[in-house]
Amino acid sequence: xxxxxxxxxxxxxxxxxxxxxxxxxxxxxxxxxxxxxxxxxxxxxxxxxxxxxxxxxxxxxxxxxxxxxxxxxxxxxxxxxxxxxxxxxxxxxxxxxxxxxxxxxxxxxxxxxxxxxxxxxxxxxxxxxxxxxxxxxxxxxxxxxxxxxxx
Numbered sequence: 001x002x003x004x005x006x007x008x009x010x011x012x013x014x015x016x017x018x019x020x021x022x023x024x025x026x027x028x029x030x031x032x033x034x035x036x037x038x039x040x041x042x043x044x045x046x047x048x049x050x051x052x053x054x055x056x057x058x059x060x061x062x063x064x065x066x067x068x069x070x071x072x073x074x075x076x077x078x079x080x081x082x083x084x085x086x087x088x089x090x091x092x093x094x095x096x097x098x099x100x101x102x103x104x105x106x107x108x109x110x111x112x113x114x115x116x117x118x119x120x121x122x123x124x125x126x127x128x129x130x131x132x133x134x135x136x137x138x139x140x141x142x143x144x145x146x147x148x149x150x151x
Contacts, residue, residue: 013114022060088130
């Protein structure tokens with residue numbers, strides 16, 4: 001596994017690759033060998049395009065390590081269109097378990113590939129922004145960025 005970090009408009013981002021797939025995009029340090037691979041560079045380039053409002057879909061290979069339930073949730077998150085939001089309850093219903101809103105929230109919390117697996121697009125049923133690994137301010141920033149560029 002390799003990792004590399006970049007300074008971005010939202011602060012430092014760490015990107016990791018394993019077996020020719022991106023396995024981690026996070027806001028905190030990782031414990032992998034430091035190396036800027038082609039795929040890590042490509043991911044950073046696509047993230048820069050996203051932050052500039054020029055990219056709405058990522059087309060890089062990803063591999064998120066998690067439980068069967070978490071992976072199901074993360075796959076559902078990837079179906080949320082750019083600039084749109086869903087509630088935890090809607091995600092739970094979409095994966096066939098209408099009573100799993102809290103478990104969906106926990107799966108979001110464990111999302112290893114921030115932004116690319118868009119857990120920031122999930123909000124509380126009452127419209128409140130809820131936890132985000134990068135903080136609520138960053139979640140609001142990402143939602144505003146997408147709203148401004150989805151017109």
